[in-house]
Amino acid sequence: MKESTSPLLRKTGRPLSFDRDAALHQAMLLFWRHGYEATSLSDLTAAMGVTSPSIYAAYGDKKRLFLSAVERYVGGPVTARSIIDDAATARDAAANLLQASVIGFTGADTPPGCLLASSAISCSAAAADVQAELASIRRSIEAHLRLRIEHAVEIGEMPASIDTVALAGHIMAVIQGLSTLARDGATREKLLRVASAAMAAWPDSSA
Amino acid sequence: MKESTSPLLRKTGRPLSFDRDAALHQAMLLFWRHGYEATSLSDLTAAMGVTSPSIYAAYGDKKRLFLSAVERYVGGPVTARSIIDDAATARDAAANLLQASVIGFTGADTPPGCLLASSAISCSAAAADVQAELASIRRSIEAHLRLRIEHAVEIGEMPASIDTVALAGHIMAVIQGLSTLARDGATREKLLRVASAAMAAWPDSSA
DNA sequence: AGTGTTTCCTATCGTTCGTTACGAAACTCT
DNA sequence: AGAGTTTCGTAACGAACGATAGGAAACACT
Numbered sequence: 001m002k003e004s005t006s007p008l009l010r011k012t013g014r015p016l017s018f019d020r021d022a023a024l025h026q027a028m029l030l031f032w033r034h035g036y037e038a039t040s041l042s043d044l045t046a047a048m049g050v051t052s053p054s055i056y057a058a059y060g061d062k063k064r065l066f067l068s069a070v071e072r073y074v075g076g077p078v079t080a081r082s083i084i085d086d087a088a089t090a091r092d093a094a095a096n097l098l099q100a101s102v103i104g105f106t107g108a109d110t111p112p113g114c115l116l117a118s119s120a121i122s123c124s125a126a127a128a129d130v131q132a133e134l135a136s137i138r139r140s141i142e143a144h145l146r147l148r149i150e151h152a153v154e155i156g157e158m159p160a161s162i163d164t165v166a167l168a169g170h171i172m173a174v175i176q177g178l179s180t181l182a183r184d185g186a187t188r189e190k191l192l193r194v195a196s197a198a199m200a201a202w203p204d205s206s207a
Numbered sequence: 208m209k210e211s212t213s214p215l216l217r218k219t220g221r222p223l224s225f226d227r228d229a230a231l232h233q234a235m236l237l238f239w240r241h242g243y244e245a246t247s248l249s250d251l252t253a254a255m256g257v258t259s260p261s262i263y264a265a266y267g268d269k270k271r272l273f274l275s276a277v278e279r280y281v282g283g284p285v286t287a288r289s290i291i292d293d294a295a296t297a298r299d300a301a302a303n304l305l306q307a308s309v310i311g312f313t314g315a316d317t318p319p320g321c322l323l324a325s326s327a328i329s330c331s332a333a334a335a336d337v338q339a340e341l342a343s344i345r346r347s348i349e350a351h352l353r354l355r356i357e358h359a360v361e362i363g364e365m366p367a368s369i370d371t372v373a374l375a376g377h378i379m380a381v382i383q384g385l386s387t388l389a390r391d392g393a394t395r396e397k398l399l400r401v402a403s404a405a406m407a408a409w410p411d412s413s414a
Numbered sequence: 415a416g417t418g419t420t421t422c423c424t425a426t427c428g429t430t431c432g433t434t435a436c437g438a439a440a441c442t443c444t
Numbered sequence: 445a446g447a448g449t450t451t452c453g454t455a456a457c458g459a460a461c462g463a464t465a466g467g468a469a470a471c472a473c474t
Contacts, residue, residue, distance in 0.1 A: 013450025035329030122242030166400035177380025193373035201408035220420025
């Protein structure tokens with residue numbers, strides 16, 4: 001049995017020889033660029049600077065390493081959920097979500113596009129559960145945005161005649177599409193204009 | 208040297224024992240669902256009912272088989288280009304493009320989503336040329352739509368103040384996003400409402 | 415019947431995949 | 445110093461990958 005010691009300060013055994021978090025970051029960048037299945041373990045060992053047995057000991061198998069990378073991707077200080085919650089209005093929530101997406105999809109030191117939108121869009125049957133996991137994350141973001149819109153309707157911020165499902169779906173569709181446009185080489189400036197054009201679909205508050 | 212005989216009626220050799228076009232259709236469906244790299248040759252032989260040497264003899268290697276499948280996908284009687292060209296107005300071009308996309312992405316006997324949007328979004332470095340080929344097709348569709356919008360501006364159908372690049376980019380982004388939404392399980396009815404919501408971004412002709 | 419031509423399938427190629435025994439190495443504690 | 449514990453790299457595992465050599469099979473023509 002193991003004593004309930006602090007995991008931060010280990011008392012015995014060989015000390016860790018590589019930064020778990022930095023290596024996971026490299027793995028995330030690789031999955032981000034090439035996707036889950038197209039990223040091989042030899043790619044990962046090369047980028048992380050670690051041999052494959054160390055990867056298995058530190059993170060588990062490839063699938064769990066990928067899910068850890070996804071967790072790191074969505075678990076930053078500012079998340080889709082926080083953007084939606086912190087916005088003053090539902091319209092701001094959508095606009096801020098789009099703007100943050102554009103910024104995140106066109107970072108200078110990150111791959112173009114969105115990891116959630118591109119790393120497991122099409123995959124083999126063996127990766128169906130990974131695909132479903134990302135789809136679940138996407139749907140939860142869309143549901144959260146839709147709830148924010150419905151809340152705006154309830155408080156009279158938006159007219160009751162709007163199609164909240166379609167409105168949230170449109171924003172989500174644009175976000176996914178921005179990822180593909182970014183991957184196809186579109187610049188940040190162009191994507192910001194596309195996001196602005198998409199916001200023109202937002203219903204007028206006086207209706 | 209070979210005489211210039213009609214390729215439809217061969218004169219010598221063992222007759223063909225499987226329908227090239229039907230087998231290619233099965234391959235297209237498989238690439239559509241699982242993508243280029245995640246579809247293995249054993250998957251293809253099982254679905255096409257043909258052994259791998261026959262595939263290589265008939266279509267070339269896996270890459271050329273995929274490109275033939277893409278050709279079949281985009282080469283139907285009604286293409287994105289024809290939809291844009293046949294529309295009465297630029298607005299109709301965008302609306303018809305969105306509607307046709309939704310119908311195509313939610314077919315009963317085809318995989319959900321768009322082959323162009325999902326089969327090679329993220330892939331290994333070995334498939335970078337395939338990825339670039341699909342990106343080129345996507346960009347050409349976007350460029351054609353943008354030219355149609357610019358033409359509408361020139362003939363006074365739309366105001367000169369609009370951002371044609373952003374407008375075409377928005378429609379393309381929504382199309383890519385509709386593909387992901389379809390893959391995530393959205394129904395045709397929901398996607399049609401999303402497309403309708405997206406068209407609300409279209410600028411008013413009187414401006 | 416026999417020859418020429420093309421397509422078919424059986425079997426297998428070398429490579430890469432994800433994964434894992436296994437023992438040496440590096441620490442703490444007695 | 446020696447025992448205990450954990451992590452490290454070397455080497456290799458079986459399975460699946462894309463691709464191909466080689467010969468049998470099925471036709472047209474002589």
